[in-house]
Amino acid sequence: MSGDKCFDILNKIFEPKNPQRIEDIKGYSIKYGNIVENQNIIDEVLVSYFKSPKSYTTEDMCEINSHGGNVIVKRILELCLKNGATLASPGEFTKRAFLNGRIDLLQAESVIDIINAKSQKEADAGMKQLEGFLSQKIKEIKQDILDVMVNIEVSIDYPEYDVEEVTYNEISKMLEKVEKKLKTLEKSFDSGKILKEGIKTAIIGKPNAGKSSLLNAILKENRAIVTEYEGTTRDTIEEFVNINGIPLKLIDTAGIRKSSDEVEKIGIEKSLKIAKEAQLIIAIFDSTKELSNEDIKILELIKDKKSIIILNKIDLKPIIDEKNPQLKQFSNSIIKISALKNIGIEELYDEITKLFGLNEINLDNEVIITNVRQKDLITKAIQELEKTKETIKNKMSIDIISIFIKNILEDLASITGESVSEDIIDEIFSKFCLGK
């Protein structure tokens, strides 16, 4: 419970073994006792006390730790409600933390990112944001712009000094600096999007090349962190796997599985459809056989895509290898594996991380944007900046330029939530789960 009545409500339902006046209980302490209704003990509990302003929401807060199970928890919840509490809406705790000024909007959004993270790196990026690294970056950029504004105000206030020429130059220079910083942030979204959504990956190859064996090798190793998602069409399944902390979203894994024990194997046509959707194609070939016409058709599919060629079954007697000129024409990444014996799978993972520049993501000294709302506002700020540069080039009056610059500031302020409409705030927090 959070809010100024929370201790009153608690006192009505909680009997500590060692009663104390609420004023004498220190924040960050835990008391042991019973939750009681009409002298009946509902459960034996521990209650944690947090006193304003030192709590998640900055309000007075308490947390009741009961025995688990639906019945007990529901009874305690109902008891709280009966005594004056109201049920929190999704995200309300974090929303209060934001509205009460303990965290900004960027940090609030990172809470949901951390909760929903599908990979370690995504969670790390969220944690960085919760610590305030992105907020700090945006603050820095805003300060740069405010410095520009100061320059402008001077020439508006003292038009008799002929400072305009100097001002134009200086504003331009400062805006360049700001633009560079904003563009770096915008660019980080390329990696951020991958961390958040996963790399859409297709495994294609002729029947019997070893698609389902490779899938199994990948899934077996990552079994604990595989999540199944309904694909876009009824019978496709997409699965998330974590590769070196980066999520791969494997497309049509159901199709691959099915193909191994059914007469109808994945044909070229289906491969074409899957390949079109994918950001990464893993094309797998049987290294114990010469390349067939069908193989060449598969190679054609990967021509203009990020792709890795896999030569499978190297535990047998391979007759083609990575030096094969036909293969080299189609992809720079050729890896030899045995899906059955689990050889070369690590090399495949390393190649994927390399291909997407993901081993360069260093979360220690880099801020990565993973959130579309934030990215869109940064893009908008960059567009405003371009317009501003245009007004300077056209030697528009300083007053007009200052209006454009204020627009940039506004976009930045909505990123951190200093100026943002109530609708947007409601929308952001509605994505949270209850009780967060």
Ligand code: GDP
């Ligand atoms: P798919 O039709 O492309 O999905 O191919 P499968 O994964 O079903 O494999 C076809 C056959 O090749 C199966 O009998 C597998 O056991 C076998 N196979 C797959 N990978 C290897 C490998 O690396 N080494 C060996 N020796 N056999 C393999």
